[in-house]
Amino acid sequence: MPVNRNALIRYRTIDNCLRNRYKKWTLEDLIDACSDALYEFEGIDKGVSRRSVQADIEMMRSNKLGYEAPIIVVDRKYYTYADKNYSITNSPISQQDMQVLSEVSTLLKQFKGFNHFADLNEMVSKLEDKIYSQRTHCPPVVDFERNDNLKGLDYIEGIRKAIVAKKTLCVTYQSFKAREASTFCFSPYLLKEYRNRWFILGMRHGRGGHLLNLALDRIESIEEHEEMYRENTVIDLATYYNDVIGVTKSPGQRDCEVVFWIDNANAPYIVTKPLHHTQKFLAEENEGKVFSIKVILNYELERELLGFGSKIKVLGPRILVKQLKQNLAKSLERYDHVEKPANEVREEK
Incomplete structure (x- = not known):
């Protein structure tokens, strides 16, 4: 039919x-x-x-x-x-749905060569792989990164529509630090993805009307509200995240040059997948290479750098070096006070 x-x-x-x-x-x-x-x-x-x-x-x-x-x-x-x-x-994809997907895939493939549609390449590959696996009943041949247990994904389309239509949302939200959820009006401006988690940037009504970044997986409920939508007059949404790794940023925050050394064994990973689009190669030095990026200092940057462990050494700025040294010292302290597993304790007794 x-x-x-x-x-x-x-x-x-x-x-x-x-x-x-x-x-x-x-x-x-x-x-x-x-x-x-x-x-x-x-x-x-x-x-x-x-x-x-x-x-x-x-x-x-x-x-x-x-x-x-x-x-x-x-x-x-x-x-x-x-x-x-x-x-x-x-539900399983029907033959009618498969036909529609095939038509969409054919249409999208016509734009794959255009630079301004470069972001479509991965989406078209995902779509073609899904069509292939459904038609042939074979396992997918491309395994994209995903998080099937991530909460809040069902809010994306409603939020996108609210942004386009400039509608105020009533959000019930509980951050990881909050003891209980709070409900407030919110004017959404931008949906942002980072490492398979989704965030929404917008203006919270009341309390001075400040910008707020909400994680979709911490939203408990969301619906349209009749309160007047507050237009964005604060930031340029097209460039707001250009100077940041992750999503943590406040208006007016200024970027700075982060200089780091990384050993020769891991330098190729940095070269082929830069930490940031501002990354520059500075010098060869002591069995490693020195690079720089120009970004805002935030939690996500620290986590990215600490992820390289002993393979990396941050050279500046001093405030970041100090923060990383403190984090590493705390890590060493935790390892110095590791409790013995229960089975080892029983054996000693």
């Missing part, structure tokens, strides 16, 4: 709605959501009929597309999934 693009958009929209268990969804709510999605993605402004959405729900409940979605009606009014963990995105 052929499924057109508009129907796929409606199925995905209904699925996103029913997965959001913080709201009770009536049929009218689902109709509105589908109408908004078709207008956003296809520019269709005539809306969606009641009969179409009812037919979509029945199609999702059936096995014609392989979904067999457990859609139920609560209190004879509200639609939801009987299984809170269900999503059509967890």
